[in-house]
Amino acid sequence: MAKKPDITTIASGYYSRQALNNNFESLRDKFDNTLSLDGSTPNAMGADLDMNSNDILNAQTVNTESLKINGTLVGVGDLSAAGATLSSISHTGDGSTVAFSTGYQAFIEDNTQVYIDGVYQNKAGYSISGTTLTFSEAPPLNSAIEIVVARTLDFGADDAANVNYNQGDTGSVNRTVLTKLQETVSVKDFGAVGDGSTDDTTAIQAAMDAMSDGRALYFPKGRYVVSSTLNCTREHFRMFGESAPSQNGQNQQEGSVLEFSQTATQGIIFDDDQAVSTNSTRRIGIENMGFVGSTTSAILQFNDAPQINIENVFVDNQTTGAGRGINFTRCFLVSTKNLFVFKSANERAVDSIGIRLTLDDPQLAGIYNFQSTTVRGWGTGLKVEGSYTVGGDQRWQSFNWHGSQTKSNSIGMDLVGNIQSGTITGNYFEGDISSSLRMSQGVENFLVAGNFFNSEATSGQINVGLSASTNEGFVRNITMLSNNHTNIDNRGVYIRANDTFASGIKVENCYFEEKSGATSTIGISVGGNPTTTRIQSCSFGTIDTKISNDENALYIDDVDGHFIRAVNVETITGPLTLTADSPRIQSIDCDPTDRTVVLPAKSVSQGKEFLITNTGSSNDLIVKDSTEATTVVTITGGNSALVWNDGTDDYGKVL
Secondary structure (H helix, E strand, C coil), rough: CCCCCCCCCCCCCCCHHHHHHHHHHHHHHHHHHCCCCCCCCCCCCCCECCCCCCCECCCCCCCCCCCCEEECCCCCCCCCCCCCCCCCCCCCEECCEEECCCCCEEEHHHHHHHEEEECCCCCCEEEEEEEEEEEECCCCCCCEEEEEEEEEEECHHHHHCEEECCCCCCCCCCEHHHHCCCCCCHHHHHCCEEEEEEEEHHHHHHHHHCCCCCCECCCCEEEEEEECCCECCCEEEECCCCCCCCCCCHHHHEEEEEEEECCCCEEECCCCCCCCCCCCCCCCEEEEEEEEEEECEEEEEEEECCCEEEEEEEEECCCCCCCCCEEEEEECCCCEEEEEEEEECCCCCCCCCEEEECCCCCCCCCCCEEEEEEEEHHHHEEEEEECCCCCCCCCCCCCEECCEEEEEEEEEEECCCCCCCCEEEECEEEEEEEEEECCCCCCCEEECCEEEEEECCCCCCEEEECCCCCCCCCCEEEECCCEEEEEECCCCEEEECCCCCEEEEEEEEEEEEECCCCCCCCCEEEEEECCCCCEEEEEEECCCEEEEEECCCCCCECCCCCCCEEEEEEEECCCCCCCCCCCCEEEEECCCCEEEEECCCCCCCCCEEEEEEECCCCCCCCEEECCCCEEEEEECCCCCEEEEECCCCEEEECC
C-alpha cells in the first residue's frame, strides 16, 4: 500500500486557495501512481481526473428536469426552488474596494453564497445590508468575485393561482396564494408610497377606480400626499388604515394619513351619480384613518350616500379661511364613533363649519347618531339644516349627539332643520360664542339632558325658539333636564317665540352659575309668547336674576289645567296681598324699605306654589301667612324663595 498523501489544513477565505490546490495535486499524484484495474497500469480510468479545475470529467450529467431541492422540483434553466430564484452577480476586485452590489434583495440572506476565484467564502468574512455586500478585507486585484443570491420571485396572477396556501391551524383548508392576497387590496399595490413627500394622487385614484363594489381599500401606515381632489364613485366602498386618532390630533404621523395640499379644493368626494332613496342599500365605511389639509371646501364630502359608518377617524382642515370638515348632503343612516373634526389653524372663522348636514329632498328622512365625537376650532361646530315645508314630508327623523364635545366661536350646535326627534345627552359645550346650542324652525320632541355648558354665550347657552321676526316653523316639546350651566355671562337658557310657535318647553333640575365678575346675568330668560313653559326645581347659585320675563310671557299650567299669567313684575310701596289666582311667579322690588307679602288663606290655596323673587338690592321681603301672625320666610335682596301650603301649614324655602 502506498504512503498516504500529505494533506495541509485548509483555512477559510481567499488565502486558502493555495493550500487547497496543493492538496488536490497530492491526491492527483497518488491516483496517477496507484489507481489501475489490475495494479499494473496506473490511471487506467476512462477519462482524466482534473482536481485543480474542480471537474470530474467522467461524471454523469445531471437531469435538471427531475432534480429536486428539499423536495421541490427545480425549474429548468433558472434553478428556482423553494420560492426563490438563484441569480449570479459577477465583479472584479481592484485590491481596495470592499463594498459590492448583490443586484437583488436577498430572499434569505443566509442562503447567499460568495466566491472569490472559485473559492467559497466563509460568511464571517462579509456582511449584507439590502443589496450591498461588504467584505471585511478587500479582494485582491483582478480577482473574480461571484455572488449567488436567492432572490424573491415575481408572482403574477397566473403564478399565484398555482401556489397553494394553508393558514396552518386546526381545521384550516388549502387555498391559492391568489385568493389569499386578493382579500385586501392595498394602495401600495397601485404604486402609492406614503413617505410624506411623494405625490400619491394618481396611485390612490387608480386604486379607488379599480375597486369593485364591496371591496375594501387598505392604507398601510404612512402619510400619503394628495395634490388634487379624489373621487370615489363606488356604490359600496370601505377604506381603512392603522391610525389611532387622539383628541388633540397630535399623533397624525403615527397612522394612515391622507394629506391634501392647498391645490386640492376638496379632499374626497363620495358620489356615484345615482339618485338616493330611503330603501337604498348603498354604504360607505371609513375606519382608522386620518385626513388633513388646507382645502377651501370640505375634507370629506358625502353626496347621496345613505348608509355611512365612520369610526376612529380624525379630520383636520388647516385652512385659515372658512373651510369645512365633513359635509353630508342628502344622506341618511349615518353613524360615527370616535370621530375628531378639527380646525387646527384655530382661527374659528365665523363662516367655517366642522360638520354640516344638509337635506333638500322631500322624499328623504335622515337618522344621525354621533357618539364620542369632538368638534373644535370652528365657527360653527355642527349645523343641521334643510328647506322647511309646513305640513310637508321633508324632515330629519332623528338626530342624536352623545358623549361628545364642541368648542366653537359662533355656535356650538345649530339645529335649524326640520327634525322630528332627538337626544342631546352627556356632552360638553365650550367657547366664547353666541349660543352653545340653538334650536329653531321645526325642531320637536327633544331631550337635552346631563350636559355641561361652560361658555360665555351672548344669546344664551341654550337658545330655544324663534326670534320675534321669524314666523316659519315651530319648536315644541323640548325638555332640558339636569344640565349644568357655568360661566354664564348673559343667559343660561333663552326661550323665545313669536305667537304660538313654541310650546311644551321644560327646564327641570338644572343648575345655573354666572361667570365671575358678571353683572347682567340671567339664569332663564323667557320672551315672546311661548305656551306651556315649565320651570321646576332649578338652582341658580349667586345669579341675581334667576328668571327673566321680558314680555310677561312666561306661562305655566295651574292645577286645573288652565293657562294663567304666571309672572307679576311690580315695585310695591306697601304690603302685597296674594290671592289663589295671583300669578305663580312674583318679581317684586321693595326698595327703599322692607315690605310684607301676605299669602292667601290656606283653605283656598292648598297645593298652590309661588316663586317670589326680591329684585331689590338692600331691603327684605317678609312673607307672612294669611293671618300675618307667622313669618314663613324672609327673602333678602337679589334672592328668590319657593312658597307653598298643604292646606294646613305654609312653607317657604330660599333658593
